[in-house]
């Protein structure tokens with residue numbers, strides 16, 4: 001007979017390594033897996049193994065991170081090294097990293113909406129690369145369009161919150177509306193050297209010229225004239241659309257959209273005040289100007305972004321060339337489609353504005369705040385991104401991919417509870433005594449304590465509640481096991497009169513007879529539970545009383561339903577949000 005004692009050293013080693021790998025918190029499930037991988041012969045004593053692992057994990061997790069690391073370093077230095085290598089190898093190396101003294105990356109959202117699933121790739125990759133190379137990660141808020149892509153103050157905050165939630169703390173935060181003078185200075189430099197000009201054409205007229213590779217009449221005027229026009233733009237002598245700074249490019253560039261692109265324009269900020277700087281400025285840089293200037297000024301070494309920006313690189317390179325700047329290295333990754341998720345900012349904004357959803361964190365949306373509310377772990381999103389990496393090919397992702405990773409991360413933490421949607425009574429004959437069922441809060445963690453479900457016998461009868469969906473599937477003569485209680489045989493499925501008779505207590509018996517397992521609740525003492533689904537429907541039901549002890553924000557597993565996050569609670573009601581099964 002094997003004894004658990006003989007494998008304790010193996011468990012300890014697995015727990016320590018796992019803890020060091022995961023921020024000081026070893027995961028019991030992972031430790032069991034590791035031990036079984038090395039000792040498959042222990043599969044027949046998995047229960048003892050699980051409890052020994054849970055015990056050891058508790059001990060190891062109680063150590064400080066530095067203590068854990070010290071032990072691993074001294075006892076198995078080669079293993080830790082291996083793990084680190086494995087981590088590092090996950091992302092391909094950055095191009096030309098050696099030619100930069102500091103690797104600097106940036107995530108640059110426009111604060112005109114909250115972040116959604118589609119943004120995680122840029123955030124995680126930029127942060128991860130900066131971290132890997134001991135470089136710098138910049139969060140840059142690109143808010144230079146107070147008219148069409150109007151920023152809103154709340155989004156500056158919400159975006160920062162989302163980025164922090166993903167575990168991607170920035171080293172520096174930059175807001176473009178603080179930097180107008182910098183863009184002006186670069187504009188003046190370009191105008192003065194003939195790398196840009198103030199165009200006064202009507203847009204349609206300019207387009208027609210550009211399409212036929214012809215210069216607009218303004219293009220060849222002296223720089224002094226352009227400087228004078230620039231002053232007029234700043235002073236208000238021109239109104240909106242009367243004048244525009246364009247960066248000179250190759251008029252014969254194969255892509256007409258690249259030809260002499262617009263760099264700065266006038267916005268009537270009396271009419272369209274900027275949420276941060278009001279009407280202080282009336283000349284605003286367009287995307288390529290602000291982004292291009294900042295990438296250089298902030299010392300960005302590697303731009304990591306979607307391939308829809310490829311043309312922007314082409315445009316910006318003309319400006320870089322005029323100014324004698326070196327263009328950063330670029331990694332353009334392919335499109336990532338998430339099946340069944342709406343990732344259009346304008347559609348998300350419209351749904352919220354039209355009150356089709358309850359807010360940006362409505363579980364029907366794929367915003368980061370909605371995912372957070374449902375209990376999707378940021379580590380799971382990071383993991384998803386790390387698996388896809390910065391590949392240039394298009395990829396698609398399903399919710400199931402995300403759920404599968406998340407499930408692994410929360411399963412060990414989520415305590416188990418019974419929840420019944422739309423409960424109905426089942427009265428049982430032949431119950432000769434009272435029963436108290438005390439299933440553990442978590443099967444792998446008996447130390448967390450037990451729940452308590454009581455069934456009173458009265459004249460040989462007892463009543464329990466079951467979910468109406470389960471009741472509908474019952475038929476006379478069917479054997480079911482009320483989980484963690486006893487086995488009964490259905491004797492009547494009449495409307496409003498669901499009856500059964502007691503058969504036996506043993507789980508073995510239920511298993512042998514292939515009885516269906518059904519969760520149940522005592523007829524009294526339960527609490528109301530709302531379960532908000534990703535469809536937006538709020539499923540009303542009841543849950544066992546111990547659910548009221550789960551704290552707000554905790555993940556729970558509603559047995560046979562799925563994982564959910566406790567959103568908020570009151571004395572006799574819990575509101576949960578469904579994550580996934």
Ligand SMILES: [Zn+2]
Nearest residue numbers: 199200201216
């Ligand atoms: Zn012109």
